Ligand code: SF4
Ligand code: SF4
Protein backbone atom coordinates (compact mmCIF):
# COMPACT_ATOMS: atom_id res chain seq x y z
CA UNK A 3 0.00 0.00 0.00
CA UNK A 4 1.26 3.46 -0.87
CA UNK A 5 2.51 5.72 1.89
CA UNK A 6 1.79 9.39 1.36
CA UNK A 7 4.71 11.42 2.61
CA UNK A 8 4.71 14.55 0.47
CA UNK A 9 3.56 17.65 2.34
CA UNK A 10 0.81 19.87 0.93
CA UNK A 11 3.35 22.70 0.60
CA UNK A 12 5.73 20.54 -1.46
CA UNK A 13 2.84 19.28 -3.58
CA UNK A 14 1.86 22.88 -4.29
CA UNK A 15 5.44 23.86 -5.08
CA UNK A 16 5.93 21.12 -7.69
CA UNK A 17 2.44 21.66 -9.12
CA UNK A 18 3.55 25.16 -10.05
CA UNK A 19 6.41 23.50 -11.96
CA UNK A 20 3.95 21.28 -13.86
CA UNK A 21 4.01 18.13 -11.69
CA UNK A 22 0.58 16.84 -10.76
CA UNK A 23 0.12 14.37 -7.95
CA UNK A 24 -0.89 10.85 -9.05
CA UNK A 25 -3.77 10.24 -6.67
CA UNK A 26 -3.13 7.94 -3.74
CA UNK A 27 0.64 7.80 -4.39
CA UNK A 28 3.79 9.82 -3.77
CA UNK A 29 4.37 10.00 -7.53
CA UNK A 30 3.66 12.76 -10.01
CA UNK A 31 2.84 13.28 -13.68
CA UNK A 32 5.27 15.69 -15.29
CA UNK A 33 3.47 17.94 -17.78
CA UNK A 34 5.75 18.72 -20.71
CA UNK A 35 4.97 21.78 -22.80
CA UNK A 36 5.06 21.07 -26.53
CA UNK A 37 4.70 24.81 -27.48
CA UNK A 38 1.91 24.00 -29.93
CA UNK A 39 1.69 20.22 -30.25
CA UNK A 40 4.66 19.93 -32.58
CA UNK A 41 7.75 18.09 -31.33
CA UNK A 42 10.77 16.64 -33.08
CA UNK A 43 11.66 12.96 -33.31
CA UNK A 44 14.62 13.63 -30.96
CA UNK A 45 12.26 15.21 -28.42
CA UNK A 46 9.89 12.24 -28.68
CA UNK A 47 12.79 9.86 -28.04
CA UNK A 48 13.89 11.97 -25.09
CA UNK A 49 10.37 11.89 -23.59
CA UNK A 50 10.15 8.12 -24.09
CA UNK A 51 13.53 7.64 -22.43
CA UNK A 52 12.58 9.95 -19.56
CA UNK A 53 9.36 7.97 -19.05
CA UNK A 54 11.35 4.75 -18.68
CA UNK A 55 14.15 6.25 -16.62
CA UNK A 56 12.14 8.36 -14.16
CA UNK A 57 8.47 7.41 -14.55
CA UNK A 58 6.38 4.28 -15.02
CA UNK A 59 6.96 4.10 -18.77
CA UNK A 60 3.59 5.61 -19.63
CA UNK A 61 3.21 8.80 -21.69
CA UNK A 62 -0.20 10.44 -22.04
CA UNK A 63 -1.39 13.26 -24.29
CA UNK A 64 -3.60 15.95 -22.82
CA UNK A 65 -6.48 17.66 -24.59
CA UNK A 66 -4.38 20.84 -24.71
CA UNK A 67 -1.45 19.32 -26.54
CA UNK A 68 0.86 18.80 -23.61
CA UNK A 69 2.48 15.46 -22.84
CA UNK A 70 2.44 13.94 -19.37
CA UNK A 71 4.90 11.37 -18.08
CA UNK A 72 3.30 9.44 -15.22
CA UNK A 73 4.68 7.92 -12.05
CA UNK A 74 7.67 10.19 -11.36
CA UNK A 75 8.79 9.97 -7.68
CA UNK A 76 9.02 13.32 -5.89
CA UNK A 77 12.78 13.08 -5.46
CA UNK A 78 13.32 12.46 -9.18
CA UNK A 79 11.53 15.62 -10.32
CA UNK A 80 14.64 17.77 -10.68
CA UNK A 81 16.55 14.99 -12.51
CA UNK A 82 13.59 14.60 -14.85
CA UNK A 83 13.53 18.32 -15.60
CA UNK A 84 17.25 18.36 -16.28
CA UNK A 85 17.00 15.30 -18.53
CA UNK A 86 14.29 16.70 -20.81
CA UNK A 87 15.95 20.14 -20.90
CA UNK A 88 18.69 18.52 -23.05
CA UNK A 89 16.18 18.53 -25.91
CA UNK A 90 14.85 22.00 -25.09
CA UNK A 91 11.77 20.67 -23.28
CA UNK A 92 10.29 22.05 -20.10
CA UNK A 93 7.41 21.34 -17.76
CA UNK A 94 4.66 23.72 -16.66
CA UNK A 95 1.17 24.62 -17.77
CA UNK A 96 -0.58 24.96 -14.41
CA UNK A 97 -1.89 27.84 -12.31
CA UNK A 98 -3.73 31.13 -12.84
CA UNK A 99 -1.52 32.13 -15.72
CA UNK A 100 -1.48 32.20 -19.51
CA UNK A 101 -1.71 28.48 -20.30
CA UNK A 102 0.07 26.51 -23.06
CA UNK A 103 -1.18 27.55 -26.48
CA UNK A 104 -3.21 25.14 -28.57
CA UNK A 105 -2.90 25.16 -32.34
CA UNK A 106 -4.45 23.31 -35.24
CA UNK A 107 -2.31 22.00 -38.10
CA UNK A 108 -3.16 24.94 -40.35
CA UNK A 109 0.44 25.14 -41.58
CA UNK A 110 0.03 21.93 -43.56
CA UNK A 111 -3.76 21.63 -43.78
CA UNK A 112 -5.31 22.18 -47.21
CA UNK A 113 -7.73 24.69 -45.68
CA UNK A 114 -5.14 26.58 -43.63
CA UNK A 115 -5.20 30.34 -44.17
CA UNK A 116 -2.24 31.05 -41.91
CA UNK A 117 0.91 29.36 -40.66
CA UNK A 118 -0.67 28.26 -37.41
CA UNK A 119 2.46 26.58 -36.01
CA UNK A 120 4.54 29.72 -36.57
CA UNK A 121 1.86 32.00 -35.12
CA UNK A 122 1.27 29.80 -32.08
CA UNK A 123 5.02 29.63 -31.46
CA UNK A 124 5.15 33.41 -31.50
CA UNK A 125 2.21 33.56 -29.09
CA UNK A 126 3.91 30.95 -26.89
CA UNK A 127 7.10 33.03 -26.67
CA UNK A 128 5.40 36.36 -26.16
CA UNK A 129 2.56 35.37 -23.85
CA UNK A 130 3.10 31.88 -22.35
CA UNK A 131 6.77 32.50 -21.58
CA UNK A 132 6.70 36.30 -21.57
CA UNK A 133 3.82 36.44 -19.07
CA UNK A 134 4.83 33.41 -16.99
CA UNK A 135 5.37 35.47 -13.85
CA UNK A 136 2.16 37.49 -14.30
CA UNK A 137 -0.65 36.38 -11.99
CA UNK A 138 -4.15 36.45 -13.41
CA UNK A 139 -7.60 36.04 -11.83
CA UNK A 140 -7.80 32.54 -13.33
CA UNK A 141 -6.24 30.53 -16.14
CA UNK A 142 -6.16 32.12 -19.60
CA UNK A 143 -6.32 29.76 -22.56
CA UNK A 144 -5.40 30.73 -26.11
CA UNK A 145 -6.06 28.72 -29.27
CA UNK A 146 -4.91 29.32 -32.84
CA UNK A 147 -7.07 28.06 -35.69
CA UNK A 148 -5.97 28.06 -39.31
CA UNK A 149 -9.41 28.67 -40.81
CA UNK A 150 -13.08 29.06 -39.87
CA UNK A 151 -13.52 25.28 -39.69
CA UNK A 152 -12.60 25.75 -36.01
CA UNK A 153 -11.01 22.32 -35.50
CA UNK A 154 -9.32 23.43 -32.26
CA UNK A 155 -12.45 25.28 -31.11
CA UNK A 156 -10.85 28.72 -30.73
CA UNK A 157 -14.23 30.17 -29.74
CA UNK A 158 -14.30 27.93 -26.65
CA UNK A 159 -11.06 29.43 -25.35
CA UNK A 160 -10.59 32.60 -23.32
CA UNK A 161 -9.13 33.96 -26.53
CA UNK A 162 -9.13 32.37 -29.97
CA UNK A 163 -7.46 33.63 -33.11
CA UNK A 164 -8.50 32.35 -36.53
CA UNK A 165 -7.03 32.73 -40.01
CA UNK A 166 -9.13 34.65 -42.52
CA UNK A 167 -9.13 35.29 -46.25
CA UNK A 168 -11.46 38.16 -47.07
CA UNK A 169 -12.72 37.81 -50.67
CA UNK A 170 -12.06 40.87 -52.86
CA UNK A 171 -15.05 40.70 -55.18
CA UNK A 172 -15.01 43.12 -58.11
CA UNK A 173 -18.65 43.51 -59.09
CA UNK A 174 -17.72 45.48 -62.21
CA UNK A 175 -16.21 42.28 -63.61
CA UNK A 176 -19.29 40.18 -62.86
CA UNK A 177 -21.17 39.07 -65.99
CA UNK A 178 -24.12 37.57 -64.20
CA UNK A 179 -23.58 34.02 -65.43
CA UNK A 180 -26.49 31.61 -65.47
CA UNK A 181 -24.56 29.27 -63.20
CA UNK A 182 -22.16 31.14 -60.91
CA UNK A 183 -19.11 29.06 -60.01
CA UNK A 184 -18.38 31.34 -57.04
CA UNK A 185 -21.82 30.77 -55.52
CA UNK A 186 -21.40 27.04 -56.11
CA UNK A 187 -18.06 27.04 -54.25
CA UNK A 188 -19.33 28.87 -51.15
CA UNK A 189 -19.93 26.43 -48.27
CA UNK A 190 -21.76 29.08 -46.24
CA UNK A 191 -24.21 30.08 -49.04
CA UNK A 192 -23.02 33.65 -48.43
CA UNK A 193 -22.29 34.15 -52.14
CA UNK A 194 -25.48 34.15 -54.16
CA UNK A 195 -27.04 35.68 -57.26
CA UNK A 196 -29.22 38.70 -56.58
CA UNK A 197 -30.93 40.45 -59.52
CA UNK A 198 -28.59 38.77 -62.00
CA UNK A 199 -25.30 39.62 -60.27
CA UNK A 200 -23.24 37.96 -57.56
CA UNK A 201 -23.52 39.33 -54.05
CA UNK A 202 -21.60 38.29 -50.93
CA UNK A 203 -23.55 38.63 -47.71
CA UNK A 204 -20.94 39.90 -45.23
CA UNK A 205 -23.07 38.82 -42.28
CA UNK A 206 -22.94 35.20 -43.43
CA UNK A 207 -19.48 35.07 -45.05
CA UNK A 208 -16.88 33.65 -42.64
CA UNK A 209 -13.90 34.64 -44.81
CA UNK A 210 -12.93 31.07 -45.57
CA UNK A 211 -11.57 32.14 -48.96
CA UNK A 212 -12.85 29.03 -50.72
CA UNK A 213 -14.44 31.14 -53.48
CA UNK A 214 -11.22 32.90 -54.47
CA UNK A 215 -10.12 32.10 -58.02
CA UNK A 216 -13.39 30.33 -58.80
CA UNK A 217 -14.78 33.00 -61.16
CA UNK A 218 -13.84 32.41 -64.80
CA UNK A 219 -14.19 36.12 -65.52
CA UNK A 220 -11.70 37.51 -62.99
CA UNK A 221 -14.36 38.97 -60.71
CA UNK A 222 -12.86 37.24 -57.67
CA UNK A 223 -9.16 36.74 -58.17
CA UNK A 224 -7.76 37.66 -54.79
CA UNK A 225 -8.38 37.76 -51.09
CA UNK A 226 -6.92 39.74 -48.21
CA UNK A 227 -5.45 37.68 -45.37
CA UNK A 228 -6.47 38.54 -41.84
CA UNK A 229 -7.11 37.39 -38.27
CA UNK A 230 -10.42 37.09 -36.45
CA UNK A 231 -10.31 37.18 -32.65
CA UNK A 232 -12.86 35.60 -30.32
CA UNK A 233 -12.92 36.50 -26.64
CA UNK A 234 -14.62 34.99 -23.61
CA UNK A 235 -15.05 31.36 -24.58
CA UNK A 236 -14.73 28.59 -22.00
CA UNK A 237 -15.35 24.88 -21.68
CA UNK A 238 -15.55 23.04 -18.39
CA UNK A 239 -17.78 23.26 -15.33
CA UNK A 240 -19.42 26.20 -17.06
CA UNK A 241 -19.44 26.81 -20.78
CA UNK A 242 -19.57 29.94 -22.90
CA UNK A 243 -19.09 30.62 -26.58
CA UNK A 244 -16.59 33.34 -27.31
CA UNK A 245 -17.75 36.34 -29.26
CA UNK A 246 -15.81 37.72 -32.23
CA UNK A 247 -14.49 41.26 -32.16
CA UNK A 248 -16.16 43.27 -34.89
CA UNK A 249 -12.87 44.04 -36.61
CA UNK A 250 -10.96 41.53 -38.74
CA UNK A 251 -7.29 42.41 -38.23
CA UNK A 252 -5.16 42.58 -41.35
CA UNK A 253 -1.93 43.23 -39.51
CA UNK A 254 -0.41 40.44 -37.38
CA UNK A 255 1.24 42.82 -34.93
CA UNK A 256 -2.06 44.55 -34.32
CA UNK A 257 -3.72 41.18 -33.67
CA UNK A 258 -0.93 40.15 -31.26
CA UNK A 259 -1.29 43.47 -29.45
CA UNK A 260 -5.00 42.74 -28.98
CA UNK A 261 -4.03 39.45 -27.28
CA UNK A 262 -1.68 41.36 -24.97
CA UNK A 263 -4.36 43.94 -24.22
CA UNK A 264 -6.85 41.16 -23.39
CA UNK A 265 -4.39 39.64 -20.88
CA UNK A 266 -3.69 43.05 -19.33
CA UNK A 267 -7.40 43.84 -19.12
CA UNK A 268 -8.09 40.48 -17.47
CA UNK A 269 -5.31 41.09 -14.93
CA UNK A 270 -6.43 44.60 -14.16
CA UNK A 271 -10.20 44.33 -14.29
CA UNK A 272 -10.91 40.65 -13.63
CA UNK A 273 -11.87 39.61 -10.10
CA UNK A 274 -9.74 36.87 -8.54
CA UNK A 275 -11.42 33.53 -9.23
CA UNK A 276 -13.43 34.56 -12.29
CA UNK A 277 -12.75 33.42 -15.86
CA UNK A 278 -12.40 35.96 -18.66
CA UNK A 279 -15.95 35.13 -19.85
CA UNK A 280 -17.33 36.33 -16.52
CA UNK A 281 -15.18 39.48 -16.60
CA UNK A 282 -16.54 40.31 -20.05
CA UNK A 283 -20.09 39.63 -18.95
CA UNK A 284 -19.70 41.87 -15.91
CA UNK A 285 -18.00 44.73 -17.79
CA UNK A 286 -20.06 44.40 -20.97
CA UNK A 287 -18.75 43.16 -24.33
CA UNK A 288 -18.85 46.61 -25.95
CA UNK A 289 -16.80 48.13 -23.13
CA UNK A 290 -14.19 45.34 -23.37
CA UNK A 291 -14.06 45.53 -27.17
CA UNK A 292 -13.55 49.31 -27.06
CA UNK A 293 -10.62 48.85 -24.65
CA UNK A 294 -9.07 46.12 -26.79
CA UNK A 295 -9.20 48.33 -29.85
CA UNK A 296 -7.78 51.39 -28.07
CA UNK A 297 -4.17 52.02 -26.91
CA UNK A 298 -4.71 52.75 -23.22
CA UNK A 299 -4.09 49.24 -21.84
CA UNK A 300 -0.73 48.90 -23.57
CA UNK A 301 0.28 52.41 -22.53
CA UNK A 302 -0.43 51.42 -18.91
CA UNK A 303 1.26 48.02 -19.27
CA UNK A 304 3.98 48.57 -16.61
CA UNK A 305 1.51 49.98 -14.13
CA UNK A 306 -0.81 46.97 -14.63
CA UNK A 307 2.07 44.50 -14.35
CA UNK A 308 3.48 46.17 -11.25
CA UNK A 309 0.20 46.10 -9.33
CA UNK A 310 -0.12 43.59 -6.48
CA UNK A 311 -3.00 41.47 -7.82
CA UNK A 312 -4.37 37.90 -7.75
CA UNK A 313 -1.71 36.50 -5.44
CA UNK A 314 -3.89 33.39 -5.21
CA UNK A 315 -5.71 32.96 -8.50
CA UNK A 316 -8.77 30.81 -9.12
CA UNK A 317 -7.20 27.94 -11.07
CA UNK A 318 -7.27 24.55 -9.35
CA UNK A 319 -5.54 22.50 -12.02
S1 SF4 B 1 -9.18 24.69 -38.52
FE1 SF4 B 1 -8.93 24.75 -40.74
S2 SF4 B 1 -6.73 24.89 -41.05
FE2 SF4 B 1 -7.04 24.18 -38.97
S3 SF4 B 1 -6.98 21.93 -39.14
FE3 SF4 B 1 -9.14 22.57 -39.26
S4 SF4 B 1 -9.55 22.70 -41.43
FE4 SF4 B 1 -7.32 22.73 -41.19
S1 SF4 C 1 -18.89 33.24 -62.12
FE1 SF4 C 1 -17.98 35.24 -61.89
S2 SF4 C 1 -18.81 36.48 -63.50
FE2 SF4 C 1 -20.11 34.68 -63.33
S3 SF4 C 1 -21.75 35.33 -61.92
FE3 SF4 C 1 -20.20 34.36 -60.70
S4 SF4 C 1 -18.90 36.06 -60.03
FE4 SF4 C 1 -20.14 36.81 -61.72
Ligand code: SF4
Pocket residue numbers: 167168169187188189190191192193202206207208209210211212213214
Ligand atom coordinates in the same frame (compact mmCIF):
# COMPACT_ATOMS: atom_id res chain seq x y z
S1 SF4 D 1 -15.05 33.62 -48.29
FE1 SF4 D 1 -16.06 31.62 -47.94
S2 SF4 D 1 -17.99 32.12 -46.94
FE2 SF4 D 1 -17.23 34.01 -47.87
S3 SF4 D 1 -18.18 34.08 -49.86
FE3 SF4 D 1 -16.21 33.10 -50.16
S4 SF4 D 1 -16.61 30.92 -49.97
FE4 SF4 D 1 -18.39 32.00 -49.15
